């Protein structure tokens with residue numbers, strides 16, 4: 001156990017001390033440290049990370065240093081403030097969510113995805129979202145075989161070459177689900193976002209690998225073959241600021257909160273939940289992420305194939321900022337077309353001004369990367 005005593009005049013100093021301590025002492029990359037450091041205005045703060053199991057900082061607090069909620073001002077926290085919602089080119093538009101049937105035939109999967117994107121665009125979608133692992137069966141045996149070198153592009157990555165071509169030809173934004181990515185000797189589960197010019201705007205590698213063991217129900221270990229991504233991914237597009245997560249990433253609310261604090265309008269989660277967790281958790285998690293953060297959440301699953309090694313739950317969905325399911329589907333192949341209107345975000349945030357009502361004197365969100373960049 002490491003222990004040090006910090007004489008703090010106020011929580012601002014304490015906060016920066018904690019952040020510096022994390023950034024200096026951890027041998028892990030910043031993104032492997034927790035996104036949150038809980039702040040308790042009591043005498044003891046316990047911080048945990050993988051190396052310093054019990055780094056304890058004691059605070060000799062005097063009661064006057066603890067700000068009362070009524071006096072608390074977020075800017076006094078010494079942390080980067082939440083960013084306001086930006087003004088994208090389009091604030092009201094249609095989203096197309098393509099729940100695709102996936103087969104072992106990669107070339108067919110690519111052509112099939114292309115057709116679905118074209119159909120969604122033809123129905124008016126200016127943003128199209130694809131499922132998790134849409135060019136390959138979802139299995140540890142398949143990932144290395146179907147993986148593409150996205151950075152090398154073109155012939156080395158026919159799946160993303162198609163996404164780039166179709167997004168520029170149709171002048172739409174594409175959140176390209178995910179595919180297995182090969183980079184050197186590593187494999188990732190990776191989502192590429194293409195802008196209306198066909199350029200790759202962002203690449204999100206699944207941060208939280210799906211390792212689950214519910215005996216008799218489902219055991220799956222992505223970590224057998226995949227490596228976890230290291231960065232949250234938020235991207236400005238013509239259709240708003242989008243935070244990207246892949247499937248299991250949706251279970252980690254800190255990631256969604258960080259996206260919200262960075263001004264996201266919409267969170268997109270390509271995801272393939274399963275027949276055990278899907279019925280209970282899939283919609284619940286989407287609605288929770290949306291209502292807690294007062295933004296839109298879109299999910300896109302592969303269609304269910306009862307004969308596949310991994311059977312996807314399906315039920316791709318769009319949820320609004322009040323936690324309302326705006327559009328959803330069953331488990332078969334389908335294309336959801338639904339409207340997104342960002343003026344409703346402002347409205348809901350005025351109805352329920354959660355950001356202003358947060359008790360920053362009791363707890364705070366620390367976006368490690370933004371603190372580190374300060």
Ligand SMILES: NC(=O)CC(=O)C(=O)O
Pocket residue numbers: 210246247248249251272273274277278281
């Ligand atoms: N497949 C996943 O990544 C996640 C999932 O199915 C679950 O969290 O349950």
